[in-house]
Amino acid sequence: xxxxxxxxxxxxxxxxxxxxxxxxxxxxxxxxxxxxxxxxxxxxxxxxxxxxxxxxxxxxxxxxxxxxxxxxxxxxxxxxxxxxxxxxxxxxxxxxxxxxxxxxxxxxxxxxxxxxxxxxxxxxxxxxxxxxxxxxxxxxxxxxxxxxxxxxxxxxxxxxxxxxxxxxxxxxxxxxxxxxxxxxxxxxxxxxxxxxxxxxxxxxxxxxxxxxxxxxxxxxxxxxxxxxxxxxxxxxxxxxxxxxxxxxxxxxxxxxxxxxxxxxxxxxxxxxxxxxxxxxxxxxxxxxxxxxxxxxxxxxxxxxxxxxxxxxxxxxxxxxxxxxxxxxxxxxxxxxxxxxxxxxxxxxxxxxxxxxxxxxxxxxxxxxxxxxxxxxxxxxxxxx
Amino acid sequence: xxxxxxxxxxxxxxxxxxxxxxxxxxxxxxxxxxxxxxxxxxxxxxxxxxxxxxxxxxxxxxxxxxxxxxxxxxxxxxxxxxxxxxxxxxxxxxxxxxxxxxxxxxxxxxxxxxxxxxxxxxxxxxxxxxxxxxxxxxxxxxxxxxxxxxxxxxxxxxxxxxxxxxxxxxxxxxxxxxxxxxxxxxxxxxxxxxxxxxxxxxxxxxxxxxxxxxxxxxxxxxxxxxxxxxxxxxxxxxxxxxxxxxxxxxxxxxxxxxxxxxxxxxxxxxxxxxxxxxxxxxxxxxxxxxxxxx
Numbered sequence: 001x002x003x004x005x006x007x008x009x010x011x012x013x014x015x016x017x018x019x020x021x022x023x024x025x026x027x028x029x030x031x032x033x034x035x036x037x038x039x040x041x042x043x044x045x046x047x048x049x050x051x052x053x054x055x056x057x058x059x060x061x062x063x064x065x066x067x068x069x070x071x072x073x074x075x076x077x078x079x080x081x082x083x084x085x086x087x088x089x090x091x092x093x094x095x096x097x098x099x100x101x102x103x104x105x106x107x108x109x110x111x112x113x114x115x116x117x118x119x120x121x122x123x124x125x126x127x128x129x130x131x132x133x134x135x136x137x138x139x140x141x142x143x144x145x146x147x148x149x150x151x152x153x154x155x156x157x158x159x160x161x162x163x164x165x166x167x168x169x170x171x172x173x174x175x176x177x178x179x180x181x182x183x184x185x186x187x188x189x190x191x192x193x194x195x196x197x198x199x200x201x202x203x204x205x206x207x208x209x210x211x212x213x214x215x216x217x218x219x220x221x222x223x224x225x226x227x228x229x230x231x232x233x234x235x236x237x238x239x240x241x242x243x244x245x246x247x248x249x250x251x252x253x254x255x256x257x258x259x260x261x262x263x264x265x266x267x268x269x270x271x272x273x274x275x276x277x278x279x280x281x282x283x284x285x286x287x288x289x290x291x292x293x294x295x296x297x298x299x300x301x302x303x304x305x306x307x308x309x310x311x312x313x314x315x316x317x318x319x320x321x322x323x324x325x326x327x328x329x330x331x332x333x334x335x336x337x338x339x340x341x342x343x344x345x346x347x348x349x350x351x352x353x354x355x356x357x358x359x360x361x362x363x364x365x366x367x368x369x370x371x372x373x374x375x376x377x378x379x380x381x382x383x384x
Numbered sequence: 385x386x387x388x389x390x391x392x393x394x395x396x397x398x399x400x401x402x403x404x405x406x407x408x409x410x411x412x413x414x415x416x417x418x419x420x421x422x423x424x425x426x427x428x429x430x431x432x433x434x435x436x437x438x439x440x441x442x443x444x445x446x447x448x449x450x451x452x453x454x455x456x457x458x459x460x461x462x463x464x465x466x467x468x469x470x471x472x473x474x475x476x477x478x479x480x481x482x483x484x485x486x487x488x489x490x491x492x493x494x495x496x497x498x499x500x501x502x503x504x505x506x507x508x509x510x511x512x513x514x515x516x517x518x519x520x521x522x523x524x525x526x527x528x529x530x531x532x533x534x535x536x537x538x539x540x541x542x543x544x545x546x547x548x549x550x551x552x553x554x555x556x557x558x559x560x561x562x563x564x565x566x567x568x569x570x571x572x573x574x575x576x577x578x579x580x581x582x583x584x585x586x587x588x589x590x591x592x593x594x595x596x597x598x599x600x601x602x603x604x605x606x607x608x609x610x611x612x613x614x615x616x617x618x619x620x621x622x623x624x625x626x627x628x629x630x631x632x633x634x635x636x637x638x639x640x641x642x643x644x645x646x647x648x649x650x651x652x653x654x655x656x657x658x659x660x661x662x663x664x665x666x667x668x669x670x671x672x673x674x675x676x677x678x
Contacts, residue, residue: 113487115568115598118494150491191488220634221486223461250632254624265566265632266540269595270663272624277662282624287632318542320525349549350525373664
């Protein structure tokens with residue numbers, strides 16, 4: 001789960017990390033009034049769950065409150081397309097109006113999980129404020145990473161090493177080291193999968209301030225963070241993906257026109273690859289999971305059918321925990337509820353296969369059966 | 385022989401009284417597996433399915449039944465505790481089926497595994513099976529397996545069944561099948577399983593099924609290139625996945641160039657691995673290799 005910048009900064013403040021004075025605005029009028037109170041100059045920043053918003057025109061330094069009004073009016077209620085979003089973009093429902101800072105130095109700092117090291121890692125760079133992927137490409141020597149031993153946690157000597165790597169001295173070095181410790185505590189306390197400040201700035205009067213904030217919480221750990229659930233902003237998510245996740249169905253919206261219902265993530269990925277190779281690109285990834293009931297399968301198929309791109313549906317089920325008859329009944333249920341006439345290609349194997357086939361045969365639907373993945377590929381290719 | 389499991393494997397099931405644990409404990413038993421104990425805190429003294437004693441702790445279960453394999457079905461909030469409880473009793477082989485364990489928990493558990501005399505398979509995995517020994521420690525449908533000489537290793541559940549189904553339908557049996565798990569942090573890597581297969585006299589070749597995310601397949605390619613004697617054929621799924629999206633498995637997410645199926649396939653090809661062209665061709669590719677090696 002992603003948080004908005006303003007939500008992450010609220011958490012940062014609680015841990016003693018300095019952030020600029022700021023207020024969230026939902027209307028252009030609010031943006032103007034807040035800017036007025038700040039003395040007429042401010043940074044107005046679109047609150048969206050997507051990186052690259054600066055480049056995409058989602059951030060503006062305004063010199064008058066009227067400018068704040070105009071800029072807020074131009075983006076609020078619109079969709080912002082950034083290099084990290086799809087073509088449709090994400091809706092801008094609020095902006096953060098923030099006091100400007102006197103920047104002396106811009107630093108990059110992040111904590112993420114290093115799968116290969118099987119630990120958290122703190123990543124820092126003195127080249128903050130820019131796209132860190134670009135820094136990694138052009139000047140990899142400007143990026144430093146510090147693995148964090150999980151039992152010990154981040155140790156003070158590591159923070160001293162990192163502030164040296166950043167070229168900091170005096171109070172700026174000490175305060176940055178302290179911030180690193182706070183950041184690691186936030187990472188632990190909130191089960192973060194990513195924490196990023198870009199840029200972290202040293203102001204002209206040597207204050208260490210988080211100018212931006214990105215905080216992602218690991219979905220699998222949300223069960224122990226009930227207080228964070230209310231921070232979820234569904235408007236920023238793909239709507240089909242959001243409603244699937246409510247039903248505990250793993251669904252990812254894709255570009256093609258073949259709707260896919262599969263049990264198991266690996267088989268689901270394999271099924272997409274088969275569909276692609278057959279020239280009928282998948283409209284989605286969908287893993288309905290092992291313990292699905294008739295109703296859950298029906299919900300899953302309904303999600304697929306509610307996607308207007310879909311021109312045919314491929315059901316690929318390896319019956320084990322999920323039985324073939326359950327998959328068949330759920331699929332028929334969803335087709336009937338939605339009065340759907342799209343071609344239905346079914347490949348099933350395993351537990352209660354014959355019962356499942358019987359249900360589909362008696363359903364009155366136009367079902368194309370396939371016994372193997374090869375046959376399924378042929379069938380979807382022919383249905384184009 | 386086969387790997388990890390044999391006729392001497394004595395299984396204890398953690399979470400045996402839960403819905404999943406009880407269903408699969410019975411399925412393992414009816415496959416022929418020697419399920420000797422169950423553990424559910426607070427339910428010690430019960431008898432499960434006529435003859436399996438339930439204990440309050442792993443420690444008691446191991447002491448009373450000499451169990452040497454743990455199979456874990458405990459829900460995510462309690463799974464780290466269950467794994468470490470088996471480590472504490474030095475159960476040498478632990479398979480954790482549980483999906484959805486927080487990665488922060490697994491970082492700590494994995495560190496603990498590394499300094500303990502145990503092997504952890506999973507989590508978020510289907511488990512493992514040795515058909516010749518009639519020993520199934522996991523959730524795979526037993527009936528699709530056939531005793532034989534092909535080793536299977538995979539990050540996935542149902543895709544492993546697909547692979548096994550294709551092999552069995554061609555009359556090709558399996559020495560063992562291991563699902564190592566779809567999470568970003570797991571107990572045992574591809575390379576470690578490949579090494580076990582390479583040293584197993586009952587295994588002639590290996591079917592390897594990887595997927596997008598991380599770089600474990602590249603590490604396996606490195607291992608194969610430098611050490612592996614037996615032929616390997618490999619399938620990497622997820623070519624159709626967009627970057628940054630989690631494809632069901634917590635670990636199946638493209639976060640950099642090495643996480644793509646293209647990069648993984650290239651690394652394996654360079655290591656001399658036969659690439660399986662499509663998920664539909666797992667069985668026939670293995671068949672060709674078996675014909676070549678006679």
